[in-house]
Amino acid sequence: MLKKNIMDLTVKMDDNSKSVDYHVRPYQPGEEERLVELLNFSFNGWPQFDLDCSPVEHWKWKFLENPLGLHSIVVAEIDDKIIGFIGEFYQYVKVGDKLLYSRRSAESAVHSDYRRMGVATQMGIQIKELRQGKGVQMGYSASGNHIIIKYRERRGTYFFPHVLCEKMLIRDVDKFLERYGIKNKFIKKIGFLGLKSINTIINAVKTDKKNAHDDIKIKQIHEFDENIDRFWESVKDDYYFIIERTQKYLNWRYCDKRGGDYYVVTAEEGGDVLGYIVLRVNRKLEDYPVGTIVDLLTLPGRLDVARQLIVHAVDYFDESKVISMNVWTVKGHPYDVLYGGYGFLELNRKVRKFFNTTPVDVGEEWGLFESAVPGQLHVQYGDLDWI
Ligand SMILES: CC(C)(COP(=O)(O)OP(=O)(O)OC[C@H]1O[C@@H](n2cnc3c(N)ncnc32)[C@H](O)[C@@H]1OP(=O)(O)O)[C@@H](O)C(=O)NCCC(=O)NCCS
CATH class of the missing domain: 3.40.630.30 (Gcn5-related N-acetyltransferase (GNAT))
Known part of the structure; x- marks a missing residue:
């Protein structure tokens, strides 16, 4: 050249x-x-x-x-x-x-x-x-393309310094196997475990629905109002890695139809936002709808709210007749543990290598990020542009 x-x-x-x-x-x-x-x-x-x-x-x-x-x-x-x-x-x-x-x-x-x-x-x-x-001051990006990942490895790119994982709950195992084939060892394992997990989740969802707090209102919204900025102020100090989630950002990301058709739900109590979840059914393949939990965030310590929102998500996806549901989590984050309890299984894709975070002009904050525990890290599908 x-x-x-x-x-x-x-x-x-x-x-x-x-x-x-x-x-x-x-x-x-x-x-x-x-x-x-x-x-x-x-x-x-x-x-x-x-x-x-x-x-x-x-x-x-x-x-x-x-x-x-x-x-x-x-x-x-x-x-x-x-x-x-x-x-x-x-x-x-x-x-x-x-x-x-x-x-x-x-x-x-x-x-x-x-x-x-x-x-x-x-x-x-x-x-x-x-x-x-x-x-x-920093950069981040994600790619599942092996050429790009290998290129980045050769260049010594700084990958996300914690373990990320992708979890999946398969609802229609036959259709899933029909599409991905049964020869692949990994698919075989998922097919079997997926079947097992359906029973787990049905029981878990039923129990959690019964135990839901009536005073928490779960409602679909079409726009985040200014209360979400108060929510963000209450959440942000608990995280050492999280994309800024202001009203402006969230409305652009999830409530503008040009970005995609997202189903956004908040959990509220007495006018305060306790958490939200963003869902998406991808119907690009008409007879193969896939559900994605695009984003989930609750107030610190409110795992009860996260639980209710996940249960709502599973119901919504079941009504939408998705073949499978998937989600990105930080391994060991309390939400990751919750998903596991509802039967979501970890895929063995090397998601960590998908996501790189490049320090450019950083100081001590980077050390805090590197030594953070999983509960202080928030990485979601919605932080990317894949869905
Ligand atoms: C990924 C893509 C953008 C690379 O573009 P490109 O112009 O061919 O890349 P370059 O020629 O500049 O090569 C960049 C590096 O990738 C390597 N590379 C490129 N194609 C490769 C291939 N098919 N297999 C292995 N390595 C490859 C090159 O060797 C080079 O690495 P090096 O500098 O260490 O030698 C191109 O393949 C593409 O458009 N793919 C489809 C779209 C896509 O997946 N985009 C990325 C996800 S956002």
């Missing part, structure tokens, strides 16, 4: 059979349709969940209309054809005892005709330049 400069590169394929000129540059407003076309092609459908709006509206919601309204986006093009995209936006994350201004990396994609030619690497260099001077 022959480099001229970051804005203008000449790339030769390894076998010298073809040479390609491409340009790497910041995104320009008006290019959204073409970017989404590339994402759609690169990911074999983008986004990977059903939407009530167009993917372009979803893209704008995410990159242009996020709570801080800030982004860095780089594209690679050949003549007028966009062949590469990398994008990130910004938000606050509480790490240790501080709120850090953070970059959240989102998609990166290169057209399949131009992969392994350094396009993503060059876009990565340019996005770093765009980020300069913005005061970013």
Whole structure:
């Protein structure tokens, strides 16, 4: 590969059979349709969940209309054809005892005709330049793509310093096995244990429904009101890693239809928010609906509330006839233990390697984060853009 400069590169394929000129540059407003076309092609459908709006509206919601309204986006093009995209936006994350201004990396994609030619690497260099001077203190991102994970391992990327896990409760074992096959050892294990877990959960849910507190009101909402800011103030000191959950952030993330169709429920008592849960049924595959617990957060020590919200979630997903339900947890967090009690089983995907947190300009707060116990860490599906 022959480099001229970051804005203008000449790339030769390894076998010298073809040479390609491409340009790497910041995104320009008006290019959204073409970017989404590339994402759609690169990911074999983008986004990977059903939407009530167009993917372009979803893209704008995410990159242009996020709570801080800030982004860095780089594209690679050949003549007028966009062949590469990398994008990130910004938000606050509480790490240790501080709120850090953070970059959240989102998609990166290169057209399949131009992969392994350094396009993503060059876009990565340019996005770093765009980020300069913005005061970013840390970064985080997640990827299940093994190329990216291996690349990050080679570069010594700092992965999340605690164990994350994905848990699943399978409701329709036959359909699950039909889709994923029974040959895979892991699937076999899940199929068997999944069957077992259905009985566990039915009993647990029945018992917990009976024991629910009547004075706690569980209700669906379509928008978070200002009480949620008081809730956040009461919660945040208990966590050494949590994405800032203000009214503005939560309404953007879960109550704007362009982000997706979420079912949001709060638990309240006497006008105070005790907790909330966010659920989503993904119907991208019409006859294979999957339920995800996107976010769960309660006041410190209110596991009774978490329990009621999880029971509500299982009921909701059962009514929605999902094939399976899944959730991300920090291993050993009290919610993780609760999910286990309701029959959710741990998948053996290396979720920890999916999630990286990069310190850039940090101080003692990072040490607090590293030495935190699971109950002080909050990482949820909703912190990513996978659902
Ligand atoms: C992941 C992706 C963006 C990489 O783009 P790319 O332009 O081919 O990447 P580069 O050529 O710059 O290579 C980056 C690194 O990945 C490695 N790599 C790229 N493709 C690889 C492959 N198929 N197998 C193994 N390693 C690979 C390269 O060797 C390089 O590592 P190195 O610098 O240590 O040698 C591209 O494969 C893609 O668009 N995939 C589909 C969309 C996706 O999954 N995006 C990521 C999740 S958000």
